[in-house]
Amino acid sequence: MAKFKKSALKENDGISAPETTSIAAISKIKEKRRQKKSTSDLVKAILNGNITALSQAITLVESKNSEHLEQANAIIKACLPHANKSVRIGITGVPGVGKSTFIESFGSYLTNIGKKVAVLAVDPSSSITKGSILGDKTRMEDLVKDKNAFIRPSPSGTSLGGVARKTRESIILCEAAGFDTIIIETVGVGQSETAVHSMVDFFLLLKLAGAGDELQGIKRGIIEMADAIAINKADGKNLKQAKLAKVEFNRALHLYPVKTSNWQPKVMTCSAIENEGIEAIYSMILEYKKLTIDNNYFYSKRNQQNKFWLIQTIEEQLKNDFFTNSKIKIELEQQLELIENNKTTPFVAAEYLLGLKT
Amino acid sequence: MAKFKKSALKENDGISAPETTSIAAISKIKEKRRQKKSTSDLVKAILNGNITALSQAITLVESKNSEHLEQANAIIKACLPHANKSVRIGITGVPGVGKSTFIESFGSYLTNIGKKVAVLAVDPSSSITKGSILGDKTRMEDLVKDKNAFIRPSPSGTSLGGVARKTRESIILCEAAGFDTIIIETVGVGQSETAVHSMVDFFLLLKLAGAGDELQGIKRGIIEMADAIAINKADGKNLKQAKLAKVEFNRALHLYPVKTSNWQPKVMTCSAIENEGIEAIYSMILEYKKLTIDNNYFYSKRNQQNKFWLIQTIEEQLKNDFFTNSKIKIELEQQLELIENNKTTPFVAAEYLLGLKT
CATH class of the missing domain: 1.20.5.170 (Single alpha-helices involved in coiled-coils or other helix-helix interfaces)
Structure with a gap:
């Protein structure tokens, strides 16, 4: 060492700029992240x-x-x-019907009476840029801050099947965490209403009283799926129209055959913004639950839903495996061309393509 | 030879009873049968x-x-x-609406103006014992004897898919034999209307004018599929009601969005038994054909239908192959039991079952 002491004047190597954060702290965080x-x-x-x-x-x-x-x-x-110890409620309705306001009002009512409410969404169109309605949490100011409410936007996913699966699994987790009321919201894009209908106990359709024919613009099949229709914004000068709409929807509902649940779908009016009619809707849902638990429909429906999802998942996967096969993709195009030119029939082409797979 | 001549008295062996039919004739028939x-x-x-x-x-x-x-x-x-050079017309309606009488009247009108008419049926419920509506040819007395008409009852089959396939292939054969108008009748059991809709150019719904709400009892989706509604039995004291029903159906049809064919579905009245309104219905079908050929919808729809049947056949077969596999059958039951006892989820069970297949 001494041989380097050429002078009493010592010049140290330059030191690096002081760290803005402690290296120790960073590695601690990294370690924590690594530690699943x-x-x-x-x-x-x-x-x-x-x-x-x-x-x-x-x-x-x-x-x-x-x-x-x-x-x-x-x-x-x-x-x-x-899991499984909850009531699962599906809520649908066109944009503008006031779904967020309704869920805010309905959810707050529920937590006030001691319930624990989880709100999930099925919106296959949602993505980070587009965002689902639940992403706009500003419309649910109170519920977001409520410690007995858990709000989770729709998982983003390319396929409805994927989104539906994730939502169904989230329901199980929420139930295990003690949430006794699960609300699944859907914006009704494509087949998402059918998917939500297949994962809930009770399906509620929100409507507005409008001018003219009340049945106009209702997507085919939604009425059959609904266990109840709630005509929202039944307040102020809308009240009269809402009552008229109620009569008309009631008439429409009676055209359908009695459900296997033995439940006669109901039409209610409410004003989410004024918190009117919300309690009555929840009472109705409890009435539904009592009826269907008494007649064994409640859990048999859940079993049917499980079976449906099992079969559905298998079928989707089988189709997916087949049609995404690169050889099939090329040959399918060729067969379609042959069909178009009257050189083969769809059935012979199908047999040919199926023969290629194995 | 001489050594056997023991006596002048000869005793022949007993001969068998005379044949009731000539052996030669039988073998000739057998030969003919063998000869495909x-x-x-x-x-x-x-x-x-x-x-x-x-x-x-x-x-x-x-x-x-x-x-x-x-x-x-x-x-x-x-x-x-x-093939392919025809107009394919689907006809549906509940039992009692007069489908056979309508087809008799409509078909006879067509052969009278020089058309060649083939009448096929899609009725998955039909079997030799049950018989399809077309089996009851007594209701089509004139058409049965008409040399320009060809009537063929529904093939018997276990699945709608099978029946549909056979009917579609029969259409090709009829067209090749020169039939320029193909009528496909369906009784509307299960999904058979959807199947027929997917193999015809024009879909006609027969209705009766009834008391009360005209829309009651119409199966979901049928109205959307119909290119026209014909209110049959518009005669005698029914006439007034039929005209009222026409107004109501017209209103209902206008609630639906414009079809991609650009065709506005029409409501007509007719009396098949009095041969009234039949010509007008055919004129309307020709009008439809002209419109859709001019706007390229006619053949693009046929192409879409072919593609639909190709995909449909493949999907059915994939599902069939999977779910009829004996190993899968046993394991599926076990997985369903596990799901019912909350031991697994439909999605995990699906993955497990799919993993078994290969």
């Missing part, structure tokens, strides 16, 4: 009603990473025995 | 408008024998370039 929460920790926290854990588990469900999905499946499996 | 008509002979005869050959070819199409089906495919392939 264990499945059993998450399950334990969810069952204790921990909202952060619930959110994290839903994030795993929504992930595209296969490791995450594996963990998600394990969490769901552990949560399953604690 | 060659594919090229049948095709030639069909293209010459030979009804017997057409019937034989349709019998091959309907056969369950794989050799017959192979021959049927070859015949259809040869007929394809000569």
Whole structure:
């Protein structure tokens, strides 16, 4: 060492600029991130009603990473025995009908009477840029701050099947976390209403009283799916029209055959903004629940829904496997051309394509 | 030879009882049966408008024998370039609306103006014992005897898919045999109306004027599918009611968005039994044909239909292959039980079952 002491004057190497954050702190954060929460920790926290854990588990469900999905499946499996103890309510209606305001009013009413409310959405069109209606949480000011409410926007996904699956799995997690009322909102794009109908106990259609024919513009099949129609914005000068609409919808509902639930669909009026008619709607849902639990329809419907999703998922996957096969894709185009030129029939072409697969 | 001549008295062996039919004749018939008509002979005869050959070819199409089906495919392939030159009309309506009488009147009108009319049926419920409506040919006395009409009852089959396929292939054969107007009747059981709608150019819904709400009892979706509604039995004291019903249906039709064909569905009244309004209905169909040929919808729709049947056939077969697999059948039951006991989710079960297949 001494041989370097050429002079009493010492010149140190330049030191780097002082760190803006402590390296130790950063590595601690990194370590924490690396350290995945264990499945059993998450399950334990969810069952204790921990909202952060619930959110994290839903994030795993929504992930595209296969490791995450594996963990998600394990969490769901552990949560399953604690799920199913809720009433699942589907809510649909065209944009402008006041779905967010209704959910804000309905959800706040429920938490006030001691319920725990989870609000999920099925909106296959949603993405980060587009955003789902639930993304616009400013319309649900009170509910967002409510500690007994949990609001989660629609998972973004390319296919309705994917979004539906994620939402169904989120329902299980919410139920395991103690949420006793699950609200599933849908904007009614494409087949999303059918998907939501297949995952809820009670399906509520929100409508507005409009001028002219009340039945106009109702998407085919929605009326059959509805367990109740609530005519919203029944206040002020709309009140008279809303009452007229109620009569007309009631007449329309009576045209349909009695449901297997033995439930006669009802038409109600409400004003979400004035919190009017909200309690009556919840009473009706409880009435539905009592009737269908008494006649064994409630759980048999849930079983049917499970079976439906099982079959549906398999069928989707079979089709997907076939039609995304690169060889099939090319040959399919060729067969379509042959059909167009009257060189083969759809059935012979189908047989040919099916023969290629194996 | 001489050594056997023991006596002048000869005793012949007993002869068997005289044949009731000549053995030669029987073997000739058997030989004829064995001798299949060659594919090229049948095709030639069909293209010459030979009804017997057409019937034989349709019998091959309907056969369950794989050799017959192979021959049927070859015949259809040869007929394809000569097909497609017709107007295909689907006719539906509830029992009692007078479909047979309508087809008798409509078909007779058409042959009178020089058309060649083939009447086929799609009735998945039909079997030898049950019989389809077209089986009851006594209701079509004139048309049955008409040499320019060809009537063929619904093929019996277990699945709608099977019946639909056979009917579609029969359409090709009828067209190749020179029939320029194809009528497909359906009784509207299950999804058969959708199937017929997917194989015709024009879809006609027959209705009766009834008391009360005219829209009651119309199966969901039928109105959307209809290119026209004909209110039958508009005669005598029914006439006034029929005219009222026409107004109501017209109003209902206007609630639906404009069709991609740009055709505004029409409501007509007719009396098949009095041959009233029949000509007007045919004129309307010609008007439809002209409009849709001019705007390129006519053949693009046929192409869409072909594509639909190709995809449909493949999907049906994929599902069938999977769910009839004996291993899958057993495991599916087990998975359903696990789901019912909250031990797994439909999605995890689906993945498990799909993993078993390969």
